[in-house]
Amino acid sequence: MRIDAAVRDYYDRGGELGRLHGGRGRLEFLRTRDVLRRVLPPAPARVLDVGGGAGVHARWLAADGYRVRVVDPVPLHVEHAGAIPGVDAVLGDARGLQEQDDAYDATLLLGPLYHLVDRRDRVAALREAARVTSSGGVVVAATISRYAGLYDTLVRGRHLEPEVNRITRAELATGVHEPFDRDLFTLAYFHHPDEILDEFADAGLPGATRYALEGGAWIFADRDGWLDGDDRTAGLLDALRATEQDPTLFGISSHLLTVRAVDG
Numbered sequence: 001m002r003i004d005a006a007v008r009d010y011y012d013r014g015g016e017l018g019r020l021h022g023g024r025g026r027l028e029f030l031r032t033r034d035v036l037r038r039v040l041p042p043a044p045a046r047v048l049d050v051g052g053g054a055g056v057h058a059r060w061l062a063a064d065g066y067r068v069r070v071v072d073p074v075p076l077h078v079e080h081a082g083a084i085p086g087v088d089a090v091l092g093d094a095r096g097l098q099e100q101d102d103a104y105d106a107t108l109l110l111g112p113l114y115h116l117v118d119r120r121d122r123v124a125a126l127r128e129a130a131r132v133t134s135s136g137g138v139v140v141a142a143t144i145s146r147y148a149g150l151y152d153t154l155v156r157g158r159h160l161e162p163e164v165n166r167i168t169r170a171e172l173a174t175g176v177h178e179p180f181d182r183d184l185f186t187l188a189y190f191h192h193p194d195e196i197l198d199e200f201a202d203a204g205l206p207g208a209t210r211y212a213l214e215g216g217a218w219i220f221a222d223r224d225g226w227l228d229g230d231d232r233t234a235g236l237l238d239a240l241r242a243t244e245q246d247p248t249l250f251g252i253s254s255h256l257l258t259v260r261a262v263d264g
């Protein structure tokens, strides 16, 4: 299985190495960690981080005492993730994992579903995650909101540029984000918040739970010191936690996490 050339080219540039350290990425990181720390089985559980990139989550998971393996199709990512103490990293594809059945207590898909534009591939990735996760363990998948591109281009003041407007309209209609400009991410699928529940169900994981990661705060929180680590950051995280499961706020959130325990 091969990843799309545009996706590979985008990640080969190394943008993932620092993406979650600042700006909007910092809020995504803090909220992902906040939710994962509540839904994962306790350390030293075994965690498979599929599409784990350069290991931004693997690093803190290993520091928390988890046994972590990163799987990613981009060699640069595997090289960086594998250099993190306590993290093992291998090349691989979410749609066809090389792992044994029931080998992990938690399987994370924090990125692969963004780049699988064919629904069958997304369901295959979720089915693989369920297969390698033991009963009582959890599968956690991140998705990008259908409306994230629209708000992103609005915030950047680019919404009425004809080409930007064209791709935004297309992604609102189909979910497929096909940028012409590397500044606007790469080939991706932007989920309607309700679609991910059906994809989990079709992978044998019905009744999953969704968490809005950033709510509406990603539109402003990278500015004016909201993420400087003071009381305002704590307040922001508290507010997002209080509203994270309200379905009326799912569409405005840039990312959703969907979580499902694996049945025995």
Ligand SMILES: C[S@@+](CC[C@H](N)C(=O)[O-])C[C@H]1O[C@@H](n2cnc3c(N)ncnc32)[C@H](O)[C@@H]1O
Pocket (backbone or CB within 6 Å): 003, 007, 011, 016, 020, 050, 051, 052, 053, 054, 056, 057, 071, 072, 073, 074, 077, 092, 093, 094, 095, 110, 111, 112, 114, 115
């Ligand atoms: C936006 S990055 C996310 C990285 C990291 N998990 C995070 O949360 O910051 C998406 C990741 O998915 C990986 N990816 C893309 N297609 C994939 C596939 N078919 N199987 C597994 N990983 C894939 C990319 O190489 C990249 O590392």
